[in-house]
Amino acid sequence: MALEITIERSAQLKQKPxxxxxxxxxxYTDHMFILEYTEGKGWHSGRVVPYQNISLDPAAKVFHYGQTVFEGMKAYRTEDGIKLFRPKKNFERLNKSNARLSIPHLDEELAYEGLIKLLDVDREWVPSAEGTSLYIRPFIIATEPALGVNPSLNYLFMIIMSPVGAYYAEGVNPVKIHVESHFVRAVAGGVGEAKTAGNYAAGLNAQEEAKDRGYSQVLWLDGVHRKYIEEVGSMNVFFKINGVVVTPQLNGSILNGITRNSVITLLKHWDVPVEERRISIDELIEAHRNGQLEEAFGTGTAAVISPIGELSYNDEKYVINEGKTGELSSKIYDTITGIQKGTVEDPFGWLVSLD
Structure with missing residues (x-):
């Protein structure tokens, strides 16, 4: 029998920004979705409720052992109604993170149904202004109040939503990135490919140092050799070198980004040469010196495409494409955001309609 999802509407709606x-x-919108997990009972008590604080025991395992995963996706207001961009890929990836963090498998169809009901209740929160969207954050936390180092027996799955503008203050203008050579974010065999809070906590120190130097983000190198490019703090990364687009191959410490996958699919659709392979910072610097590093950009749900106009490495600055947004970066951005907004044809069936 399918789990019934109840709806409790807020008696006092917020003023929209x-x-x-x-x-x-x-x-944050007026409502949120909650689903509970109890060992021996499974996932249960799915409900849309007014946005509210949650109460947890101080011994809840999420606080002590970091058992938590999350996702990020967006909803868009188009001329044909409210649309989602590849939402089921997010729930599929959430379960891969669950497996790595010893969190019970989540019924993806149930999670999707909960999202649709939440979106329907809060549909008026989907913004329509240029460059805006409704950011959706599904996440799971371990709630069992026990201090033994083992997987929790209880969990909460929740979805909250937030109307957003541009992720970076620069918008779609090129950002400056600092190449991190001291700190390490993740290694293969760890949890680098899972979307879990610890991955982001591990990068905060380096990110703050980069900002103090005037850089928007950190470009991480591998944790073993400290030479192979992995990803930017909140994005996968691509480089156009002598006509070929190169992105680091998935190796167990790099997030399998859904926007990353979408970009690769687009490039192949356009017959643009694209390679998923290991690339060193030395190769990148050499390509820059030879005039072959034509463009660089990050990809992610929050920013979609973020052109990179400058890299800083070992106290040297490397300006890319004169610090301007590249032609290919612009084309990718315009195409993906156009598909998301319903103004560009979607040949891949990526858009899902709420109605």
Missing amino acids: DENKLGFGQY
């Missing part, structure tokens, strides 16, 4: 001043992740 100015769509032209949203920032990123600063406002």
Whole structure:
């Protein structure tokens, strides 16, 4: 029997923010979705409720052993109604993170149904201003109050939503990135390919240092050799070198980005040469010196495409494409955001309609 999802509507709705001043992740919709897990009972008590604080025992395992995973996706207001971009890929990836963190498998169809019901209740929160969307954050936390080092017996799966503008203050203009050569974020065999909080906590120190130097983000090198490029703090990364687009291959410490996959699919659709392989920082610097590093950009749900205009490595600065957004970066951005907004043909069936 399918699990019934109940809906409790908020008695007092919030005042919606100015769509032209949203920032990123600063406002939250009127409702949230909750699903509980109890050992021996499974996932149960699915419900849409008013957005609210949650109460947890101080011994809840999420606080002590970091058993938590999350996802990020977006909803868009188009001329044909509200659309989602590849949402089932997010729930599929969530379960891969679950497996690595010893969190019970989540019924992906149930999670999707909960999302659709939540979106339907809060549909008026989907913004329509240029460059805006409704950011959706599904996540799971371990809630069993026990201090033994073993997987929790109880969990909460929740979805919260936030109307957002551009992730970076630069918008779609090129950002400056610092290549990190001291700190290590992840190694193959660890949890680098899982979307879990610890991966992001591991990067905060380096990210703050980079910002103090005037850089938007950190480009991570591998944790063993400290020479092979992995990803930017919140994005996968691509380089156009002498006409060929190169992105680091998935190796167990790099997130399998859904936007990354979408970009690769687009490039192949356009017959643009693309390679998923190991690439060293030395190869990248050499390509820059030879005039072959034509473009660089990051990809992710939050920013979609973020052109990279400058890299800093070993106290040297390497300006890419004169610090301007490249032709290919612009084409990819315009195509993906156009598909998301329903203004560009979607030949891949990526868009899912709420109605």
